[in-house]
Amino acid sequence: xxxxxxxxxxxxxxxxxxxxxxxxxxxxxxxxxxxxxxxxxxxxxxxxxxxxxxxxxxxxxxxxxxxxxxxxxxxxxxxxxxxxxxxxxxxxxxxxxxxxxxxxxxxxxxxxxxxxxxxxxxxxxxxxxxxxxxxxxxxxxxxxxxxxxxxxxxxxxxxxxxxxxxxxxxxxxxxxxxxxxxxxxxxxxxxxxxxxxxxxxxxxxxxxxxxxxxxxxxxxxxxxxxxxxxxxxxxxxxxxxxxxxxxxxxxxxxxxxxxxxxxxxxxxxxxxxxxxxxxxxxxxxxxxxxxxxxxxxxxxxxxxxxxxx
Numbered sequence: 657x658x659x660x661x662x663x664x665x666x667x668x669x670x671x672x673x674x675x676x677x678x679x680x681x682x683x684x685x686x687x688x689x690x691x692x693x694x695x696x697x698x699x700x701x702x703x704x705x706x707x708x709x710x711x712x713x714x715x716x717x718x719x720x721x722x723x724x725x726x727x728x729x730x731x732x733x734x735x736x737x738x739x740x741x742x743x744x745x746x747x748x749x750x751x752x753x754x755x756x757x758x759x760x761x762x763x764x765x766x767x768x769x770x771x772x773x774x775x776x777x778x779x780x781x782x783x784x785x786x787x788x789x790x791x792x793x794x795x796x797x798x799x800x801x802x803x804x805x806x807x808x809x810x811x812x813x814x815x816x817x818x819x820x821x822x823x824x825x826x827x828x829x830x831x832x833x834x835x836x837x838x839x840x841x842x843x844x845x846x847x848x849x850x851x852x853x854x855x856x857x858x859x860x861x862x863x864x865x866x867x868x869x870x871x872x873x874x875x876x877x878x879x880x881x882x883x884x885x886x887x888x889x890x891x892x893x894x895x896x897x898x899x900x901x902x903x904x905x906x907x908x909x910x911x912x913x914x915x916x917x918x919x920x921x922x923x924x925x926x927x928x929x930x931x932x933x934x935x936x937x938x939x940x941x942x943x944x945x946x947x948x949x950x951x952x953x954x955x956x957x958x959x960x961x962x963x964x965x
Contacts, residue, residue: 659717660697660952669716670964671955672771676782678760680753680823684783684936693781693935693951696944700952713959718771750820757786757821764790768929769797777962778929779955783936785812785826788899789833795897795929796836802895802928803839804830805888805920807913809903811845811865813852828855831862841891843916844868844907864891868907881912889919895928896920900954902934902942910950917957927961930954 659673666672675690694717703709764780768791771778780791785808792804806827814824816832831840842865856863866888874884898920904913920927932951938944959965 658698659694660700660702660715660948662715664714664716666716666718666771666776667774668714669776670712670714671716671777671779671959673715673717673951673955674764674767674771674778674780675717675719676760676764676780676787678787679783679936680757680786680821681784682936689783689935689938690781692944693947697948697951699945700948702952704956707956707960707965710956710959710965713777713956713964715955718767754821760787761790761793765793768794772798777955777958777964779951779958780931780933781935781951782931782933784823785810785899785901785933786821786823787933788826788931789830791929791931792830792834792837792897792899796834799895799928800836801838801893802836802897803841803893804837805892805896805898806840806842806901807844807899807904807908807916808842808901808934809844809846809868809906810901811842811848811852811856813855813863814849815851815855831859837897838862839864839891839893841888842866843871843888844904846907881915885916885919886923888916889923889925892920892923892925895926898927898930898954898958900930900932900950902932902937902947902950905942905946905950910946910953913950914953914957917953921957921961925961927958930958 675686677684677686677690764787768778768780772794780787812824812826813828814822816825816829827840830837840863845865845867848867856865871884875881898917932954
């Protein structure tokens with residue numbers, strides 16, 4: 657299946673897109689969530705006013721993961737048939753979800769590591785924020801002291817208390833399980849819980865966030881957007897993993913996101929991995945073509961940061 661008008665096999669590509677059909681809390685099947693983005697990518701204009709065609713970053717897609725829908729079916733069934741408010745009734749289904757999630761995380765880790773070992777750049781696309789753990793785990797095998805640039809409407813920093821895994825635990829679990837991750841810079845947060853704010857304050861040296869309200873205050877006080885963007889990037893270490901959750905489009909336009917990502921390239925920082933998640937939450941304001949355009953921006957920015965021009 658070609659992506660972005662390209663029939664390049666992943667083995668011959670510079671950058672490999674891996675679709676993952678998964679969400680801890682919502683249905684996320686290939687047909688309804690991944691396939692429309694791939695189809696819409698064929699309509700995206702590949703020529704960029706500033707960067708031309710960027711022929712040094714050839715993109716391929718790895719569809720080997722499509723059978724993961726079997727895992728999605730199991731989790732969806734557990735979610736629909738279980739009363740999560742009654743712990744005794746939910747015990748077996750909680751165990752099923754947690755077990756399946758651990759299998760999924762291991763698989764993604766191995767899949768990303770496979771392509772990294774072949775000197776490919778890798779972008780994962782898919783459902784919930786929980787997917788990031790496997791991707792970042794693979795990257796952590798190569799780099800220590802890297803940062804996570806997290807663009808989202810939610811921090812996903814709710815502490816995991818050892819019961820049912822939730823999407824809201826996603827970034828918290830990454831911070832706990834990936835010691836090689838030295839810093840998390842969050843951007844665009846609109847919905848922040850008290851427990852998430854407590855986690856950030858207790859880890860203020862490692863977790864820095866620029867919520868939508870905080871960035872708006874900078875702008876209201878007279879800062880131009882380019883100064884705000886550079887402030888975000890200046891908080892990042894040299895090596896960066898970029899995670900974009902589609903909910904960030906509630907806070908910023910695709911053009912604004914592109915500008916911020918371009919500041920990473922201009923600062924000479926290196927992107928070492930990336931994902932585009934939240935496809936399970938697509939709404940009428942997020943057309944497949946818009947998401948495909950954002951995917952191309954993410955992929956090409958990744959490529960430029962690694963000299964794929």
